[in-house]
Amino acid sequence: xxxxxxxxxxxxxxxxxxxxxxxxxxxxxxxxxxxxxxxxxxxxxxxxxxxxxxxxxxxxxxxxxxxxxxxxxxxxxxxxxxxxxxxxxxxxxxxxxxxxxxxxxxxxxxxxxxxxxxxxxxxxxxxxxxxxxxxxxxxxxxxxxxxxxxxxxxxxxxxxxxxxxxxxxxxxxxxxxxxxxxxxxxxxxxxxxxxxxxxxxxxxxxxxxxxxxxxxxxxxxxxxxxxxxxxxxxxxxxxxxxxxxxxxxxxxxxxxxxxxxxxxxxxxxxxxxxxxxxxxxxxxxxxxxxxxxxxxxxxxxxxxxxxxxxxxxxxxxxxxxxxxxxxxxxxxxxxxxxxxxxxxxxxxxxxxxxxxxxxxxxxxxxxxxxxxxxxxxxxxxxxxxxxxxxxxxxxxxxxxxxxxxxxxxxxxxxxxxxxxxxxxxxxxxxxxxxxxxxxxxxxxxxxxxxxxxxxxxxxxxxxxxxxxxxxxxxxxxxxxxxxxxxxxxxx
Amino acid sequence: xxxxxxxxxxxxxxxxxxxxxxxxxxxxxxxxxxxxxxxxxxxxxxxxxxxxxxxxxxxxxxxxxxxxxxxxxxxxxxxxxxxxxxxxxxxxxxxxxxxxxxxxxxxxxxxxxxxxxxxxxxxxxxxxxxxxxxxxxxxxxxxxxxxxxxxxxxxxxxxxxxxxxxxxxxxxxxxxxxxxxxxxxxxxxxxxxxxxxxxxxxxxxxxxxxxxxxxxxxxxxxxxxxxxxxxxxxxxxxxxxxxxxxxxxxxxxxxxxxxxxxxxxxxxxxxxxxxxxxxxxxxxxxxxxxxxxxxxxxxxxxxxxxxxxxxxxxxxxxxxxxxxxxxxxxxxxxxxxxxxxxxxxxxxxxxxxxxxxxxxxxxxxxxxxxxxxxxxxxxxxxxxxxxxxxxxxxxxxxxxxxxxxxxxxxxxxxxxxxxxxxxxxxxxxxxxxxxxxxxxxxxxxxxxxxxxxxxxxxxxxxxxxxxxxxxxxxxxxxxxxxxxxxxxxxx
Numbered sequence: 001x002x003x004x005x006x007x008x009x010x011x012x013x014x015x016x017x018x019x020x021x022x023x024x025x026x027x028x029x030x031x032x033x034x035x036x037x038x039x040x041x042x043x044x045x046x047x048x049x050x051x052x053x054x055x056x057x058x059x060x061x062x063x064x065x066x067x068x069x070x071x072x073x074x075x076x077x078x079x080x081x082x083x084x085x086x087x088x089x090x091x092x093x094x095x096x097x098x099x100x101x102x103x104x105x106x107x108x109x110x111x112x113x114x115x116x117x118x119x120x121x122x123x124x125x126x127x128x129x130x131x132x133x134x135x136x137x138x139x140x141x142x143x144x145x146x147x148x149x150x151x152x153x154x155x156x157x158x159x160x161x162x163x164x165x166x167x168x169x170x171x172x173x174x175x176x177x178x179x180x181x182x183x184x185x186x187x188x189x190x191x192x193x194x195x196x197x198x199x200x201x202x203x204x205x206x207x208x209x210x211x212x213x214x215x216x217x218x219x220x221x222x223x224x225x226x227x228x229x230x231x232x233x234x235x236x237x238x239x240x241x242x243x244x245x246x247x248x249x250x251x252x253x254x255x256x257x258x259x260x261x262x263x264x265x266x267x268x269x270x271x272x273x274x275x276x277x278x279x280x281x282x283x284x285x286x287x288x289x290x291x292x293x294x295x296x297x298x299x300x301x302x303x304x305x306x307x308x309x310x311x312x313x314x315x316x317x318x319x320x321x322x323x324x325x326x327x328x329x330x331x332x333x334x335x336x337x338x339x340x341x342x343x344x345x346x347x348x349x350x351x352x353x354x355x356x357x358x359x360x361x362x363x364x365x366x367x368x369x370x371x372x373x374x375x376x377x378x379x380x381x382x383x384x385x386x387x388x389x390x391x392x393x394x395x396x397x398x399x400x401x402x403x404x405x406x407x408x409x410x411x412x413x414x415x416x417x418x419x420x421x422x423x424x425x426x427x428x429x430x431x432x433x434x435x436x437x438x439x440x441x442x443x444x445x446x447x448x449x450x451x452x453x454x455x456x457x458x459x460x461x462x463x464x465x466x467x468x469x470x471x472x473x474x475x476x477x478x479x480x481x482x483x484x485x486x487x488x489x490x491x
Numbered sequence: 492x493x494x495x496x497x498x499x500x501x502x503x504x505x506x507x508x509x510x511x512x513x514x515x516x517x518x519x520x521x522x523x524x525x526x527x528x529x530x531x532x533x534x535x536x537x538x539x540x541x542x543x544x545x546x547x548x549x550x551x552x553x554x555x556x557x558x559x560x561x562x563x564x565x566x567x568x569x570x571x572x573x574x575x576x577x578x579x580x581x582x583x584x585x586x587x588x589x590x591x592x593x594x595x596x597x598x599x600x601x602x603x604x605x606x607x608x609x610x611x612x613x614x615x616x617x618x619x620x621x622x623x624x625x626x627x628x629x630x631x632x633x634x635x636x637x638x639x640x641x642x643x644x645x646x647x648x649x650x651x652x653x654x655x656x657x658x659x660x661x662x663x664x665x666x667x668x669x670x671x672x673x674x675x676x677x678x679x680x681x682x683x684x685x686x687x688x689x690x691x692x693x694x695x696x697x698x699x700x701x702x703x704x705x706x707x708x709x710x711x712x713x714x715x716x717x718x719x720x721x722x723x724x725x726x727x728x729x730x731x732x733x734x735x736x737x738x739x740x741x742x743x744x745x746x747x748x749x750x751x752x753x754x755x756x757x758x759x760x761x762x763x764x765x766x767x768x769x770x771x772x773x774x775x776x777x778x779x780x781x782x783x784x785x786x787x788x789x790x791x792x793x794x795x796x797x798x799x800x801x802x803x804x805x806x807x808x809x810x811x812x813x814x815x816x817x818x819x820x821x822x823x824x825x826x827x828x829x830x831x832x833x834x835x836x837x838x839x840x841x842x843x844x845x846x847x848x849x850x851x852x853x854x855x856x857x858x859x860x861x862x863x864x865x866x867x868x869x870x871x872x873x874x875x876x877x878x879x880x881x882x883x884x885x886x887x888x889x890x891x892x893x894x895x896x897x898x899x900x901x902x903x904x905x906x907x908x909x910x911x912x913x914x915x916x917x918x919x920x921x922x923x924x925x926x927x928x929x930x931x932x933x934x935x936x937x938x939x940x941x942x943x944x945x946x947x948x949x950x951x952x953x954x955x956x957x958x959x960x961x962x963x964x965x966x967x968x969x970x971x972x973x974x975x976x977x978x979x980x981x982x
Contacts, residue, residue, distance in 0.1 A: 008509055010499065010554065013523060028924075031691065033746040052502040056557065063501065066547065076643050087746075090551060095747055099626060123746050126614045130621030149938060154687040200522065222706055255524040255578075255614050257587055434520075443517050 001028060005040070005078040011066045014118050014248050019063035020048040025051045027059075028082065033121065039087040040072040046085045048121045061101065067118065077380035084380045086125015087237065090114035091124060092476075097131035105144045112148035124250045129260060137262025143311040145262065149270035149395050154220045156193060158227050164192040165277040166361060167268055169301075170202065171290035173433050174328040174451070178206045179234060179282070179340040180358035180385075181365065183393035186232035187384045188371050193275040195237035200250075203448055203456035207236035209336040212445050215402035220292040226400045235395060236486065240275040243267060245461045259291075261301075265308050279315045279366040286322025287428040295320055317368045321357070325427055325455035328354035333443035334409050344391040355453070359385065399416050410439070410446040410469035412476045416483060418459045418490060426489040427455050435468065439479035445472040459490060492518060496569040502557045505609050505739050509538035509573075510554035516542045518550075519573065524612065527551075528576040531563040537576045539612045558609070560788055565815045581605035582615060588622035596635045599813050603639035608734040617743045618800035620751060628753025634802040636753065640761035644735045645683060645711045647719050647766045653682040653860050656768040657852060658759055660783065660792075661693065663776045663940070664924050665819040669672040670725060670831040671698045671849035671876075673854065675886040677723035678875045684718050684766040685726035691741075694927035694939055697725035700827040703936050717891045719955035724888060732757060733765040750782075751860070752792075756799050763805065770806045772856040776814025780920040806967035812848070816918055816946035817847035823932035823939015825900050826960065846947070850876065901930070901937040903967045907974060909981060910952045917980035918946050926978065927957065931968035935962040950981060 008019065018036060020028075030036065032051045036146070037044065047068055057063060062080055064072065103111075111128060114120050119365030121130075137145065141424040162221060166181050178196060185192045196206035196216075207216050217239035226233045227407050238247065246267045254261065272280050286298040287459070298320035309316030326349040328339040342350035343358065364382075372380045384390050441448030450467045453459050465488050470476035499510065509527060513518075521527065528535065530699030538559055553571055555563065563571070570630060584598040602619060605611050611619075612667045628636065657672055669687060673947060676683045687697035687707075698707050708730035709717070717724045722968075729738065739756045744750065763771050773796050777789040789811035800807030818828040819842040833841035853875075863871045875881050923940060931938030941958045944950050956979050961967035 006503065009543075009547045010541070011547065029928050032742060050501070051502075051950055052504065052902065053557070056502065058499045066544070091747065095749075098621065098749070100746070102627070121746060122614055122615050123743050126617040127621055127747055127749075130618055131588065132627065133620065134591070134625045251523060254522055254612050255612060256582065256589070258586075258589070258618075343655060368655075437520050 001058050001082050003080045003082055004064050005072070005074040005080055006061050007069050007074070007076060008063045008065045012042065013251055015068065015121060016045050016047045016066050016068045017050055017059065017066060017072065018069050018217040019050045019052050019057065020061070021054045021057040021059060022051055023054050023059050024057070024061070028084070030084070033123065034035065035442060036082045037050055038179060039081040040074055040078055042124035043072050043274060045071050046088070046119055050148060050285045051117055054078050054242050068371060069390040087263045088114045088119050091461050092126055092386055093153045094124060094131065095126045097135065098127060098136050099459065102138055103141055108141060108144045109148045112145070112152050112228070112245045115248050115433055122252050125249060128251055129249060129258060129263070132263055133258055137260070139307060139311060140264055141228065142262040144456055145266040146273055146308065146312060149243045149266055150274040152243045153270070153274055155242070156224050156227065156240070157189040157219050158191055158224065158276065160191045162190055162279060163277050164273045164277065164279045164284070164365055165194065165275070166281045166365060166370050167272070167282040169291055171330045171429070171437070172285045172323045173203065173429055174354070175285070176206065176209055176328060176338060176340050176354065177358045177361055179210060179394070180343050180354070180390070181362045182232050182234055182399065183344065183366055183390040184358070184362040184381050184384045186230065186397070187389040187393040188366055188373065189231070190369050190381065191227060192232045193223065194232065194234045195242055195275070196234060197237055199233045199442045200313065203331050203433050205442070206234065206336070208333045208442035209340070210234045212237070212333045212337045212404065213402055214398040214405055216411045226484060230393070230396045230400045233401060234367065235270055235401065241272045246270060249422055250303040261304065265304055269308055269312060277314060280309065280317070281315065281368060282318045284320045286320055290323040306330070315368060317364060318367040319361070319364060326429065326432065326451050327357060329451050330448060331436045332439070332469065333434065333445040334407055335448045337406065337449055342395050344385070346386060346388070350426060373447070410444065410448070410471045412473065413472045414468040414476060414480050415464040416466050416468070416487065418461055418463045421459060421461045423491040424453060424455055424488055425491045428487050431487050432466070433480050435483045438482045439468050439470045439477065440472070440475045445473065447471055492575050494551050494571045494573055496560070496565040496567065496571055497552050497562070498565070498567060499554045499556045499876050500562050503930050505558065506612060507536050507538045507562065507609055508541055508556050509559060509859070510541045510543050510548065511552070512543055512548040512550060514544045514545050514550050515548070515552070521531055521575070521844055524614065526576040527573045528932065529563065529574040529618045531565055534563050536562050537579070537607055537610055554682040556851065572604070573813050576886055579605045579610050581611060582819055585615060585619045585622065586627065586844060589618060589763050591626050593629055594632055597806065599632060599635045600639045601644050603636070603736045604974060606739050607643045616740060617736070620740060620744055620749060623754055624749055624751040624778055628751070630798060630802060631757055633695070636757040637760045637764055637799065637803060639762070640736045640757055641735045641765040642893055644733045644765055645731050646733070647711050647718065647731070649682060649715065649767065651682045653681055653785070655768065655770045655856055655953055656763050656766070656770050656775070656858050657687065657772045658763070659774040660776065663781060663814045664694065664775070664817040664822045664927070665827060665830070665845070665919055667697065667819060667827045667831050667845065667854055668774070668849045670701060671834050671881070672853045673725055673855040674835065674888065675872050675875045675882040677721065677888070678880040678884040679857055679871065680722070681860050681862065682718060684714065685724045685725045686733055686766070687725060688728055693933035694822050694924050695824045695827055696933070698750055698825045699933040699936070700831070701725045701855055701859060702727070702769050703828045703895065703898055705889040705895055707714065709892060719886070721887045721891045723884065724892060727891065728762055733763045748794060752795065756795055757851050760803060764803055768805060770856070770860045771808070772852060773807065773809045774852060775809060775811045777811055778814040779972045781814040789928055793859065805858060808855060809851070810855060816823040817920065817923065818848060820942050822923065822927045822942070823930070823960065824936040825898055826939045828897060835876070835885050836878060839877070859912045864881045867873050870974050901935065901939070901962045903964065903972050905959040905967060906955040907959070907978065909952055909956055911981055912950060912952045915944060915946055915948050915950060915982040916982045919978050922978050923957070926970050926974045929966065929973045930959050930961045931966045935966065938962055938966065944951070
């Protein structure tokens with residue numbers, strides 16, 4: 001059967017959807033959610049069908065959303081040859097997982113492959129996430145999921161015996177240790193390729209913060225060269241597509257904030273596996289306002305990571321750290337980058353908490369990689385920082401990735417003032433992140449919040465608690481309004 | 492914040508979606524899947540957000556799919572006032588069900604209400620279906636789900652002590668007993684309101700077959716009048732929206748052919764509950780080609796229905812019948828209507844198997860309602876048929892609903908010939924249904940298949956096994972091609 005192409009100028013997010021009217025659907029005998037194999041010249045893909053009213057689309061007209069349009073290289077009125085397509089094998093395997101069947105390597109691989117090829121609908125992916133959430137994933141399933149995610153994405157391989165990495169299960173504002181730990185480790189002569197994420201719901205991801213200093217969208221080929229030359233990079237993971245399947249699953253996890261443990265583990269470890277990591281340090285902040293609520297939960301997760309690491313052939317060390325207060329001073333790309341550079345430059349105004357945590361983590365990783373004896377890693381890390389070796393390495397990384405001029409901080413500011421004297425007994429991290437986002441972070445890189453007083457500090461009525469930075473009046477106004485609630489608790 | 496309305500001329504199926512570009516999403520600080528409260532003049536709804544590329548949509552432009560456009564009564568360029576909206580309570584309750592929590596009446600009711608109001612996305616509904624499938628539904632949950640589905644749809648109430656109903660868990664081609672059983676029961680003086688479905692994947696639903704005889708799209712007010720006057724109707728359930736929530740859930744169950752038992756039970760019984768049924772007969776055909784594969788499974792289901800009936804205050808009887816062969820001769824709306832009318836008219840050519848099954852079922856239901864003694868129902872049913880009382884009642888129903896002239900059967904035919912002599916040992920019901928659909932059923936009402944020889948019949952090489960009817964050449968050609976596979980097995 002031949003249908004005529006018509007563009008629908010909307011992106012629907014990594015899936016191939018074709019819209020036809022009811023009469024056309026009946027002619028072909030398909031229901032919404034069924035699949036058609038669609039050919040345009042030499043290009044062929046499988047599309048999932050949506051059905052609209054007869055009046056809106058002509059008979060034999062095929063509406064193609066942007067992803068479908070582009071993949072078929074379609075032009076208006078192109079004749080598309082369509083035929084019924086079977087459900088992909090993944091559909092059946094997802095059904096098996098719903099039934100509680102443990103999936104073997106081949107089945108998990110088929111599911112991941114179909115996700116990466118955009119052959120599954122959101123509804124099908126949601127069934128997969130639900131089944132993994134409710135039935136859980138066995139250690140073998142988690143291991144195979146990790147490997148499949150890595151193998152169906154890009155990979156970067158260097159010929160080194162030791163390849164280090166670090167990861168933090170996010171949630172703590174301002175926690176930019178990565179940009180200090182990586183140059184310290186690289187300065188110690190250890191290869192450390194680091195991919196980071198951009199902010200989704202936070203005011204800045206490490207990739208957003210790094211981006212104010214240099215380019216972070218690099219392909220695998222370029223990253224391999226940088227790694228061979230400098231021994232490290234700090235880049236945006238999404239730009240190199242190390243875990244394409246994972247990015248697609250996140251879309252259907254978001255509406256329920258659903259984080260099936262096996263998927264979360266696989267998501268993190270796949271990116272390490274893809275760059276050939278051998279020694280990995282993982283930081284799990286815990287506390288009522290971060291993802292992991294208690295030390296006990298952090299310790300359970302620690303065991304999961306260590307077991308998965310073993311099955312993947314990696315040496316994994318997990319540390320649990322308190323996550324009750326923001327770390328560093330800045331929240332937002334430029335403000336955070338200033339903190340990081342102050343630490344690397346041994347500036348006497350550098351935020352002490354950020355420096356301390358970065359040295360602790362770098363020390364642990366140095367010990368894990370065998371660069372220093374047990375208990376001596378912190379000293380080595382501090383000396384690499386004090387000597388300027390870490391700063392030099394950071395500058396090499398920035399130059400290799402493509403240095404940028406640091407943008408200014410937002411020119412509009414608002415100081416939040418203590419309404420009474422006392423001790424700061426709590427800071428609402430979620431609210432502070434929200435205010436920073438409303439102020440414009442991370443898109444407006446100079447926007448965000450500077451912490452003037454932190455958890456445990458004593459303040460006098462009239463002291464500045466924190467300062468909002470914005471790049472335009474509307475944003476500042478909205479942020480001030482949102483900050484009206486109790487960001488700080490003073491007692 | 493104010494956005495400008497732009498129509499997207501596509502129906503997305505009972506949900507309110509608004510599309511904005513990435514910059515606009517960032518300004519408002521929303522992700523795909525998040526919700527906005529949207530106001531246009533006096534109309535306000537909650538929309539779920541999709542995000543497209545900046546180039547495709549202007550900043551501050553809001554793309555509204557047909558459902559959203561209509562509900563907001565929007566015109567091009569209308570100024571929509573938008574603000575962040577919380578997730579509905581149902582989102583949290585679905586999450587609880589994913590965790591394995593048993594949901595109380597209030598929570599189930601909140602979910603059903605949000606489904607009916609189109610406040611849940613497909614992804615959220617899929618999580619609900621998954622959770623119900625994997626964790627199952629308790630008897631209390633199933634009962635509450637049934638009541639909620641009925642209470643959030645239209646209802647028809649008549650002041651009668653006994654209100655009968657019958658239901659068949661589909662899958663057997665040509666099985667049109669409803670259109671014979673209903674007039675028999677009504678002829679016995681029992682009130683019997685019957686809502687039926689249209690075909691989704693079959694060549695005809697009872698509503699499609701009834702529709703060639705009379706109008707089947709009637710609202711609740713008109714149906715109540717017909718019921719009071721004639722004592723029965725046979726109408727399309729979708730036209731009166733007795734179980735709106737159910738129709739919406741089916742869309743996300745389709746891609747996985749997922750039929751969580753509690754949902755299936757609730758779906759069927761909600762429609763009985765909505766019309767105030769007191770006595771219900773349920774037919775469960777079983778066999779390798781129908782939904783219920785074995786007698787054992789049919790008996791399990793029987794207990795489920797009877798238990799649910801008791802909790803709803805209904806008297807439910809379940810019969811399990813063999814479902815290996817088509818019943819009657821015709822498959823497709825007009826062909827089936829001819830079968831039904833022949834039985835009612837006591838035509839000597841009427842298909843004996845259809846007549847027999849209808850009398851058996853009507854007899855069971857007469858006994859259940861106390862109209863005849865145990866073992867005597869069949870006799871009463873047969874006499875109501877033989878006397879012409881059932882035919883008269885059917886004509887009253889047809890006239891009350893609005894009689895139509897029976898369309899002709901498809902003028903193009905093809906006879907499928909036995910390639911060898913022997914006994915028919917199997918008929919592929921699924922394939923025969925598919926061929927009838929490809930021939931044009933149910934949209935082309937005269938299209939379909941007439942069964943000339945049935946399961947167990949002895950045939951001689953050259954005998955006509957079945958005849959395909961179509962209304963146009965292309966359809967006939969395609970149907971002949973599809974029937975090339977082994978519809979009949981002769982040994």
